[in-house]
Amino acid sequence: MVFSSIPFLFRFLPVFMILYFVAPRRMRNIILFLGSLIFYAWGEPVYVLLMLFSTFSDYLHGCLIGACKNRNVARGLLISSIVINLGILGFFKYSDFLIGTVNQLLGCNIPLLNLPLPIGISFYTFQTMSYTIDCYRGEVKIQKNILDFGVYVVMFPQLIAGPIVKYRDVQEQLHERKTDIADINYGCRRFIVGLAKKVLLANNLGLLWTEISGAGPETTTVLGAWLGVLAFAFQIYFDFSGYSDMAIGLGAILGFHFPENFNYPYMAASITDFWRRWHISLSSWFKEYVYVPLGGNRRGLPRQLLNILIVWMLTGIWHGAGWNFLLWGLWFALWLILEKLVLLRIFKALPRMVGRLYTWLIVLVSWVLFAVESGSGAFAYLRIMFGQTAAGLYNDGTLFILLEYGVLLIIAAVAATPLVHRVTERMYRAAQGGMMAVRRVLEKLLLSLLLLASIAYVVEASYNPFLYFRF
Amino acid sequence: MKLDNEKLHAGMTVALLGLILLVLALADLVKEDRLFSETENRILAQKPEWSVESALSGEFEEAYESYVTDQFVSRDTWVMLKTRMDILFQKKLIGGVYLGDEGYLIEQHxxxxxxxxxxxxxxxxxxxxxxxxxxxxxxxxxxxxxxxxxxxxxxxxxxxxxxxxxxxxxxxxxxxxxxxxxxxxxxxxxxxxxxxxxxxxxxxxxxxxxxxxxxxxxxxxxxxxxxxxxxxxxxxxxxxxxxxxxxxxxxxxxxxxxxxxxxxxxxxxxxxxxxxxxxxxxxxxxxxxxxxxxxxxxxxxxxxxxxxxxxxxxxxxxxxxxxxxxxxxxxxxxxxxxxxxxxxxxxxxxxxxxxxxxxxxxxxxxxxxxxxxxxxx
Structure with missing residues (x-):
């Protein structure tokens, strides 16, 4: 089920919330568990079994690792858990990619499996791996209660598109959590803001990207190509961060505190900075469970650069089984390495704006690699961006589109900065006396309006994909 | 005392938003389905038949989603609200039609x-x-x-x-x-x-x-x-x-x-x-x-x-x-x-x-x- 849909907002959510809050506390986990299974099964009626298998397998591995005194046996159990997780992920996500590559290299003709990708598999396998690894490291208490562990894996707010919650972030809350009205209020706010980001900004800017990428390369102008990739940059950001907001918000309503996933990535002044702000839960997962174990920066510069390369190849391929995603990861690895070697020192001496522009340029190019899935298509698109097109710099069509989407682009640009957040924060802090009343009325009014406007766009949804579903 | 006041208002906000969802959900349950939308000039999706195969293939879920979206309570008002917001965003092209000067709607080719x-x-x-x-x-x-x-x-x-x-x-x-x-x-x-x-x-x-x-x-x-x-x-x-x-x-x-x-x-x-x-x-x-x-x-x-x-x-x-x-x-x-x-x-x-x-x-x-x-x- 998708958050921004009528079945979720007006069937699942009200029924679930009423049951959850009416039920006695000890019943809440079972309600959350079963509710989440229904939520998942709505979109993936068969693969729900795969998810349950994965959950049970890691629960069992956790218990065994906890009971095991011998370090070597524990290590074997950990490896078994990782092999099963990566095996499932590899089989369902990468087998066709591998078969295709082998076919191409050896000229043979092994048939593709054409398996549909189980929704959220990249997210929940990473979550459960964080648990068994931390069990082995002794950083978490072994979860003996299979229901509590099941809730961790399948709970619907973060199930299908993150944030990737590490087990230790929520281990206490799984068993015992308080929900007070301030949390619920905060959760509602986050949810509505996320919903609005998704359906008002991401979906509408997605139309702009579809329009431009859908036209042939012969008719795309330079300005049009830049507008298109700019729109995609905003689309993927508001799509994904909107989803994270909704997940964090729903989590807060239920009493969970999920980690933040975004911190104004488009304000970053370097690629290093960008990846500290973009999909934080994924990059910190790779940092903790791949980069640091590989030695991180403790084994000399060449080894560190190699580690960066490995991590970003994996990050790329995590996003999808395709060469373009690998290329996308390598593109970032290249700039991260260059930054480590020289660029960061140079940028330090320059105004922050220079770093920001550079980051925007690198990131926009990366989105072309990401969004245009065929390599040749991506390069053709990049050539247009950098002036090689018969259609010229711009034409009436480009200017029309610019005016058509100008207001949305401006709103999106402002919404990608901390400005709105700062203004509301200041209002909250400064609100005293009469201002307090104004703030309270304004908050209710704005949230209701955002909710109603979002519903209108959900009802009349000719275009409503979730980009991060594919991963 | 001040804190309680804050809590009270938080509660009111939650209640308001919850009420919006709940009232719409209930209104949606009691309203009657329509076959055809005069304003959109198209046949609306109808309640799909349930079967084990269609549910397992995901076909039922998809059809049900189109059904509840098409039949959502006062759909026409939502559609109009969306169009008005598009116009607020300064859109001049809606549904393949240019919004021209002097109230002219002009088909795009x-x-x-x-x-x-x-x-x-x-x-x-x-x-x-x-x-x-x-x-x-x-x-x-x-x-x-x-x-x-x-x-x-x-x-x-x-x-x-x-x-x-x-x-x-x-x-x-x-x-x-x-x-x-x-x-x-x-x-x-x-x-x-x-x-x-x-x-x-x-x-x-x-x-x-x-x-x-x-x-x-x-x-x-x-x-x-x-x-x-x-x-x-x-x-x-x-x-x-x-x-x-x-x-x-x-x-x-x-x-x-x-x-x-x-x-x-x-x-x-x-x-x-x-x-x-x-x-x-x-x-x-x-x-x-x-x-x-x-x-x-x-x-x-x-x-x-x-x-x-x-x-x-x-x-x-x-x-x-x-x-x-x-x-x-x-x-x-x-x-x-x-x-x-x-x-x-x-x-x-x-x-x-x-x-x-x-x-x-x-x-x-x-x-x-x-x-x-x-x-x-």
Whole structure:
């Protein structure tokens, strides 16, 4: 089920919330568990079994690792858990990619499996791996209660598109959590803001990207190509961060505190900075469970650069089984390495704006690699961006589109900065006396309006994909 | 105390938002399903049948989602709210319709949708037709986007029908083409197109008629735009259906002289009428159907005029329905063929009607319908 849909907002959510809050506390986990299974099964009626298998397998591995005194046996159990997780992920996500590559290299003709990708598999396998690894490291208490562990894996707010919650972030809350009205209020706010980001900004800017990428390369102008990739940059950001907001918000309503996933990535002044702000839960997962174990920066510069390369190849391929995603990861690895070697020192001496522009340029190019899935298509698109097109710099069509989407682009640009957040924060802090009343009325009014406007766009949804579903 | 106050307001916010969702959810449960949406002019999704296979394949879930979305409580209001917000975002193109100046809705036709291959295909057929009937005339009327260019939003793109016309002239000879571009352009400040519909108005058709008389060398009958009589002022046409905002209705007008004679009309060999106009359509959404009973494959008209035995065979689209009453005084009989509703061989049919040299042949389409529909066997 998708958050921004009528079945979720007006069937699942009200029924679930009423049951959850009416039920006695000890019943809440079972309600959350079963509710989440229904939520998942709505979109993936068969693969729900795969998810349950994965959950049970890691629960069992956790218990065994906890009971095991011998370090070597524990290590074997950990490896078994990782092999099963990566095996499932590899089989369902990468087998066709591998078969295709082998076919191409050896000229043979092994048939593709054409398996549909189980929704959220990249997210929940990473979550459960964080648990068994931390069990082995002794950083978490072994979860003996299979229901509590099941809730961790399948709970619907973060199930299908993150944030990737590490087990230790929520281990206490799984068993015992308080929900007070301030949390619920905060959760509602986050949810509505996320919903609005998704359906008002991401979906509408997605139309702009579809329009431009859908036209042939012969008719795309330079300005049009830049507008298109700019729109995609905003689309993927508001799509994904909107989803994270909704997940964090729903989590807060239920009493969970999920980690933040975004911190104004488009304000970053370097690629290093960008990846500290973009999909934080994924990059910190790779940092903790791949980069640091590989030695991180403790084994000399060449080894560190190699580690960066490995991590970003994996990050790329995590996003999808395709060469373009690998290329996308390598593109970032290249700039991260260059930054480590020289660029960061140079940028330090320059105004922050220079770093920001550079980051925007690198990131926009990366989105072309990401969004245009065929390599040749991506390069053709990049050539247009950098002036090689018969259609010229711009034409009436480009200017029309610019005016058509100008207001949305401006709103999106402002919404990608901390400005709105700062203004509301200041209002909250400064609100005293009469201002307090104004703030309270304004908050209710704005949230209701955002909710109603979002519903209108959900009802009349000719275009409503979730980009991060594919991963 | 202050803290409690804060909590109270947090609670009120939560209650308000929860109530919005809950009230809508409950209202949605009790409302009745509709089969058809008048405003969107389409059939709405209905409750899907449940079965184990359809649920396991995900087919049921998908159908159910379209169902609840299509049937959502007061859907029309939500759709209108969305359109209003799009306009607030300064969108000038909604559902393939430009929001033009002075309240004109103008249908968008993109150049890339009418490629040279399509044009050549139509021109080949037209050329074959002209080889068979060399005396035929061809009138291709431009659509609003090509004439009301000053009313289009800034930088709006449109398919250039002037160059299409140039190609037609080159292919079949200029003397066979009745060019209405100049006269329509000259009168673009008058209401020659509907504001809410893709057709030209009776006034627009009148200027088309003037261009026609000049081209064929007839003396125009004295139709005076001053005399135009309004039969409806509540016409909300096809373009309005795609925008769905409250708008003032268009006027449907006729020249009173066109009702002065008793005509005999036979639609599709079965339905008879004695007027060019069918008032029952004014009570429906499709008020343009008032002209010549909407669309028919073959219409035979006995005009009641004596014109020295002259007759007309007309191959046409819906644009012609407003001009036919004006052509009537020049012919004793008019045979009207709409190729969209006729599957037989065109030339075989025409042999039955074009039996002597007093039968003229006219092809009349708007440029877009010509490209989309002018195809025969």
């Amino acid at each position: 993109l150049p890339e949708d009418y490629d040279q291959k399509l044009v050549d295909q139509r021109l080949d057929q037209l050329e074959t037709f002209i080889e068979r009937y060399p005396e035929a005339k061809v009138m291709l009327v431009p659509t609003a986007d090509n004439i009301l260019t000053d009313k289009l939003p800034a930088f709006a793109v449109f398919y250039d029908q002037k160059q299409l016309l140039a190609q037609v002239k080159e292919r079949i000879g200029e003397q066979r083409v009745i060019d209405v571009f100049p006269i329509l352009t000259e009168h673009r400040e008058e209401q020659i197109y509907y504001k809410t519909d893709h057709h030209w108005t009776t006034l627009g058709a009148y200027y088309g008629y003037l261009a026609w008389t000049e081209a064929v060398g007839y003396w125009p009958r004295s139709f005076d735009p001053q005399d135009l009589e309004t039969v409806s002022d509540s016409f909300l046409g096809t373009l309005h259906s795609r925008i769905n905002l409250p708008m003032e209705g268009d006027k449907i007008q006729i020249f009173p002289r066109t009702t002065s004679r008793r005509v005999e009309i036979l639609y599709d060999y079965e339905k008879e009428a004695d007027s060019f106009y069918e008032p029952s359509y004014l009570e429906t959404k499709n008020q343009y159907g008032y002209f010549l009973d909407d669309n028919h494959g073959i219409v035979e008209i006995t005009t009641g005029y004596s014109a020295g035995g002259k007759e007309l065979f007309l191959i046409k689209d819906s644009y012609a329905n407003t001009i036919i009453p004006l052509l009537a005084p020049h012919y004793e009989k008019i045979y009207v063929l709409d190729l969209r509703y006729y599957n037989g061989s065109l030339f075989t049919l025409m042999e039955q009607y074009v039996t002597h040299n007093k039968v003229s042949v006219l092809v009349l389409y708007n440029c877009i319908h010509f490209l989309e529909d002018f195809a025969y066997r």
